[in-house]
Amino acid sequence: MSATTGSLIRAATARLQAAGVEGARLDAQLLMGHVLGRTRLDLIAYDRDPVTEAQFLAFEALVARRMAREPVSHILGRREFWSLDFAVTEATLAPRADSETLIVAALEYFKARAKPRRILDLGTGTGCLLLALLHEFPDAFGVGVDRNPATARVARDNAARLGLLSRAAFLVGDWATALGGPFDLVISNPPYIASADIPALDPEVARFEPLGALDGGADGLEDYRRLAPDMGRLLADDGQLLFEIGATQGREVSKLVETAGFRHVAVLRDLGGRDRVIDACK
Numbered sequence: 001m002s003a004t005t006g007s008l009i010r011a012a013t014a015r016l017q018a019a020g021v022e023g024a025r026l027d028a029q030l031l032m033g034h035v036l037g038r039t040r041l042d043l044i045a046y047d048r049d050p051v052t053e054a055q056f057l058a059f060e061a062l063v064a065r066r067m068a069r070e071p072v073s074h075i076l077g078r079r080e081f082w083s084l085d086f087a088v089t090e091a092t093l094a095p096r097a098d099s100e101t102l103i104v105a106a107l108e109y110f111k112a113r114a115k116p117r118r119i120l121d122l123g124t125g126t127g128c129l130l131l132a133l134l135h136e137f138p139d140a141f142g143v144g145v146d147r148n149p150a151t152a153r154v155a156r157d158n159a160a161r162l163g164l165l166s167r168a169a170f171l172v173g174d175w176a177t178a179l180g181g182p183f184d185l186v187i188s189n190p191p192y193i194a195s196a197d198i199p200a201l202d203p204e205v206a207r208f209e210p211l212g213a214l215d216g217g218a219d220g221l222e223d224y225r226r227l228a229p230d231m232g233r234l235l236a237d238d239g240q241l242l243f244e245i246g247a248t249q250g251r252e253v254s255k256l257v258e259t260a261g262f263r264h265v266a267v268l269r270d271l272g273g274r275d276r277v278i279d280a281c282k
């Protein structure tokens with residue numbers, strides 16, 4: 001067979017583009033890298049390397065999945081967040097780079113204060129937020145809660161692989177109903193897409209990510225309404241509350257948090273300039 005890694009990546013890029021995939025070249029490189037066990041940088045250096053028939057067939061199978069709009073993170077079973085590697089399954093939302101805004105906000109708040117020792121993550125998913133924070137705050141212990149047992153298991157496995165399991169516990173539960181405080185830092189990235197908007201999302205999200213991680217009810221705010229009233233009792237007096245929000249939800253979620261008794265409430269933006277995080281303290 002005369003195909004090289006480079007020629008196969010170029011051909012796959014064109015097919016993925018035709019299938020409506022954004023970032024087709026990057027995805028083709030990631031899929032080829034997965035098949036060959038090489039980094040993207042390797043692939044540039046070994047552009048003219050021949051591939052075996054088995055490698056060709058394996059690559060074709062992955063490209064077909066991506067053409068059906070399955071996200072790369074699901075195909076590879078991993079996604080990087082905060083430079084850490086997270087396993088991703090069909091039970092978890094893939095970590096999003098925009099969520100790193102929340103980690104930056106926590107680092108900023110605790111820069112001039114005693115570092116947090118008790119962290120609570122409500123709706124932990126892969127555990128990406130909690131585990132990134134535990135990585136940054138080496139004296140902290142974290143509790144991650146998720147309603148879905150399969151999701152909580154993925155978070156636990158991620159903690160084990162990252163060497164953080166001795167400082168983390170994962171519980172299956174309905175938000176914080178079974179928990180007491182106080183925690184120094186409480187974070188949550190709850191489902192916040194309005195139910196009617198979900199079918200119009202990219203197929204990667206609408207068809208492959210778990211509905212229970214996306215659906216925030218009729219106006220997308222249902223889970224903030226449930227979460228906000230519990231935050232006062234869960235948070236230490238000088239602690240920080242961080243909610244991830246959708247880009248248009250800053251005002252409404254701020255109001256809910258203020259109504260729950262928080263006096264200092266700010267809306268923070270992500271690197272794309274969109275409202276992304278509610279940062280609050282008492």
Ligand SMILES: C[S@@+](CC[C@H](N)C(=O)[O-])C[C@H]1O[C@@H](n2cnc3c(N)ncnc32)[C@H](O)[C@@H]1O
Pocket residue numbers: 092093094095096099122123124125126127128129145146147148151173174175189190191192212213214
């Ligand atoms: C938007 S995802 C966020 C996942 C992860 N924290 C992240 O940022 O990538 C929301 C998560 O909340 C969980 N969830 C939804 N409703 C819940 C509830 N009532 N109690 C606990 N977890 C819930 C979902 O299963 C999902 O894992």
